[in-house]
Amino acid sequence: MRERIWAPLPPLLLLLLLLPPPLWGGPPDSPRPELPREPGPLQPFDLLYASGVAAYYSEDYEQAVRDLEAALRSHWRLREVRARCARHCAARRPLAPPGAGPAAELPFFRALLQRARCYRSCQTQRLGGPASRHRVSEDVRSDFQRRVPYNYLQRAYIKLNQLEKAVEAAHTFFMANPEHMEMQQNIENYRMMAGVEALQLVDLEAKPHLESYSAGVKHYEADDFELAIKYFEQALREYFNEDTECRVLCEGPHRFEEYEYLGYKAGLYEAIADHYMQVLVCQHECVRELATRPGRLSPIENFLPLHYDYLQFAYYRVGEYVKALECAKAYLLLHPDDEDVLDNVDYYESLLDDTSDPASIEAREDLAMFVKRHKMESELIKSVAEGLGFSYAEPNYWIRYGGRHDENRVPSGVNVEGAEVHGLSMGKKSSPKIDRDLREGGPLLYENITFVYNSEQLNGTQRVLLDNVLSEEQCRELHSVASGIMLVGDGYRGKTSPHTPNEKFEGATVLKALKFGYEGRVPLKSARLFYDISEKARKIVESYFMLNSTLYFSYTHMVCRTALSGQQDRRTDLSHPIHADNCLLDPEANECWKEPPAYTFRDYSALLYMNDDFEGGEFIFTEMDAKTVTASIKPKCGRMISFSSGGENPHGVKAVTKGQRCAVALWFTLDPLYRELERIQADEVIAILDQEQQGKHELNINPKDEL
Numbered sequence: 001m002r003e004r005i006w007a008p009l010p011p012l013l014l015l016l017l018l019l020p021p022p023l024w025g026g027p028p029d030s031p032r033p034e035l036p037r038e039p040g041p042l043q044p045f046d047l048l049y050a051s052g053v054a055a056y057y058s059e060d061y062e063q064a065v066r067d068l069e070a071a072l073r074s075h076w077r078l079r080e081v082r083a084r085c086a087r088h089c090a091a092r093r094p095l096a097p098p099g100a101g102p103a104a105e106l107p108f109f110r111a112l113l114q115r116a117r118c119y120r121s122c123q124t125q126r127l128g129g130p131a132s133r134h135r136v137s138e139d140v141r142s143d144f145q146r147r148v149p150y151n152y153l154q155r156a157y158i159k160l161n162q163l164e165k166a167v168e169a170a171h172t173f174f175m176a177n178p179e180h181m182e183m184q185q186n187i188e189n190y191r192m193m194a195g196v197e198a199l200q201l202v203d204l205e206a207k208p209h210l211e212s213y214s215a216g217v218k219h220y221e222a223d224d225f226e227l228a229i230k231y232f233e234q235a236l237r238e239y240f241n242e243d244t245e246c247r248v249l250c251e252g253p254h255r256f257e258e259y260e261y262l263g264y265k266a267g268l269y270e271a272i273a274d275h276y277m278q279v280l281v282c283q284h285e286c287v288r289e290l291a292t293r294p295g296r297l298s299p300i301e302n303f304l305p306l307h308y309d310y311l312q313f314a315y316y317r318v319g320e321y322v323k324a325l326e327c328a329k330a331y332l333l334l335h336p337d338d339e340d341v342l343d344n345v346d347y348y349e350s351l352l353d354d355t356s357d358p359a360s361i362e363a364r365e366d367l368a369m370f371v372k373r374h375k376m377e378s379e380l381i382k383s384v385a386e387g388l389g390f391s392y393a394e395p396n397y398w399i400r401y402g403g404r405h406d407e408n409r410v411p412s413g414v415n416v417e418g419a420e421v422h423g424l425s426m427g428k429k430s431s432p433k434i435d436r437d438l439r440e441g442g443p444l445l446y447e448n449i450t451f452v453y454n455s456e457q458l459n460g461t462q463r464v465l466l467d468n469v470l471s472e473e474q475c476r477e478l479h480s481v482a483s484g485i486m487l488v489g490d491g492y493r494g495k496t497s498p499h500t501p502n503e504k505f506e507g508a509t510v511l512k513a514l515k516f517g518y519e520g521r522v523p524l525k526s527a528r529l530f531y532d533i534s535e536k537a538r539k540i541v542e543s544y545f546m547l548n549s550t551l552y553f554s555y556t557h558m559v560c561r562t563a564l565s566g567q568q569d570r571r572t573d574l575s576h577p578i579h580a581d582n583c584l585l586d587p588e589a590n591e592c593w594k595e596p597p598a599y600t601f602r603d604y605s606a607l608l609y610m611n612d613d614f615e616g617g618e619f620i621f622t623e624m625d626a627k628t629v630t631a632s633i634k635p636k637c638g639r640m641i642s643f644s645s646g647g648e649n650p651h652g653v654k655a656v657t658k659g660q661r662c663a664v665a666l667w668f669t670l671d672p673l674y675r676e677l678e679r680i681q682a683d684e685v686i687a688i689l690d691q692e693q694q695g696k697h698e699l700n701i702n703p704k705d706e707l
Contacts, residue, residue, distance in 0.1 A: 061156040246290065290303075328348060485522060503562060611636075
């Protein structure tokens with residue numbers, strides 16, 4: 001997810017706080033192989049996707065497969081056409097003016113307008129119709145980014161007894177959603193159905209440069225330096241090709257959502273500057289996009305420099321000292337003070353014969369040109385940021401501790417022919433032990449709250465079950481607010497659950513509730529109740545677990561799960577698969593890896609239930625194997641379960657088979673750096689409302705005067 005860089009304008013504080021954050025779209029994945037063209041104009045992929053999903057739910061699986069496959073073909077064809085047209089028009093219509101003189105800006109704008117006309121004409125011709133037909137909603141864009149169509153496809157394929165395709169679709173979805181334990185189980189089931197231990201798992205949307213890089217690392221670790229060089233060089237060619245595509249796709253539309261409520265109308269240069277700076281930052285961030293594996297939030301550390309670090313030693317091992325020197329000097333463009341590589345440069349130069357002048361051997365041109373452009377972009381963004389009224393902080397794209405963890409540093413005079421090559425360590429870091437005193441049993445702070453079970457009685461660590469945290473009246477009021485807020489969707493935008501297609505999953509945040517209350521769409525008193533009871537829960541958790549530092553909100557979410565009629569027969573899935581809240585659960589290894597995409601900063605979790613008029617939906621704790629249930633809790637009004645968020649507390653939700661199950665889900669952190677932004681804004685809204693209310697009381701208006 002991109003960092004939001006645009007500073008909001010400073011009108012009415014309350015309205016500003018109630019605005020949603022801007023929607024940012026990341027550069028897309030890598031180009032696909034050439035797909036067979038459909039006759040006639042290209043059909044919009046969102047319409048095909050909607051038709052495929054509708055066919056799936058009507059159990060017309062053949063039609064579902066046809067439409068979903070066509071949607072994916074249309075999606076990639078559209079991306080291919082946009083990228084090809086952008087490259088074509090950039091070559092045909094360069095923006096550089098031919099010369100200076102009177103009205104010198106006109107050649108620039110003439111070239112710009114000609115490129116725009118070329119781009120539009122190119123897309124219309126290749127798509128068989130206007131490009132505007134393919135402007136899809138953010139919901140659909142998000143589904144394709146998260147590979148949701150493959151979730152439907154794998155189920156449709158299995159209904160049609162197409163096991164091999166089902167496995168490919170399931171694996172492709174799982175690679176971008178590694179926390180989806182249900183899909184992992186599906187893949188295991190498919191293997192059992194096939195009667196073999198291991199099926200060939202193919203990621204249909206694999207990024208070529210990442211695949212080649214991984215192959216290079218594999219051969220490097222096996223001391224096969226010839227093949228390692230082949231794959232690393234291939235990875236670099238693919239990387240720079242995908243970087244070009246990423247950059248041209250950044251030139252698409254950008255939203256100025258924080259300006260919309262003012263009817264923002266910019267002049268020519270302001271509009272161009274605002275839009276261009278968003279495009280430029282997007283292009284600058286392609287470095288991060290291309291280094292990020294599917295399903296991960298953080299990029300591979302030091303990714304691009306590592307290619308040259310591997311290559312400099314691999315070339316040395318095959319006796320190509322000039323190329324080794326070029327790669328070492330390329331690495332130094334990004335890490336000029338790396339003492340090990342500086343020593344390598346000296347050593348490689350000493351190995352050159354008399355026909356080669358070390359001073360004439362420069363860093364590889366591909367990286368030299370890349371770094372030059374990257375630095376120019378950075379300087380431009382920083383230089384104009386303040387003047388255009390937005391903040392920008394340059395990320396550290398080349399983190400030094402991402403490096404080869406081996407002994408191949410080739411210090412001068414050392415014979416490395418017999419040295420052991422350990423290679424890059426690709427191992428994960430397991431979740432650390434809780435680094436605070438495990439205490440519980442502190443006061444519950446509020447009257448009428450009933451203690452039910454502690455950790456020992458719930459067969460675990462740092463667990464507590466409480467009743468009567470809410471009254472019956474408060475439950476009814478919150479349930480009413482939930483139905484009012486979630487009609488338009490929030491959180492997951494009211495879509496089918498990301499965890500199971502058999503339920504509808506809806507949610508709303510505290511700030512959204514206050515916004516609706518302020519607008520009169522729900523009672524403001526009821527919206528404030530959502531805020532107040534979540535704060536009450538936070539204080540209880542902080543007190544009961546006897547924490548010696550402040551507990552902050554990291555996310556607050558009112559959620560409802562609704563069983564979909566006609567889809568509950570013989571269900572074997574869970575409403576929410578077994579998982580941990582701050583690490584990636586690995587049942588086979590009995591470990592929980594504290595790394596992205598897990599929310600590693602979460603420390604405690606709580607669920608506050610609002611109703612019990614539904615079937616199923618029990619909350620369960622399990623062992624690390626994600627199978628052995630250690631405790632099962634039936635939700636009811638006012639009941640709250642709270643627990644520490646790590647691998648010591650794997651948990652999930654059984655299938656909701658009838659009715660609607662609603663709760664307030666709360667995650668907390670002890671690190672103030674990870675405080676929930678919307679919660680901070682909600683705090684300010686509440687402070688403003690309290691101040692307004694206090695002002696009314698201070699006026700001491702006689703109630704009779706209001707008649």
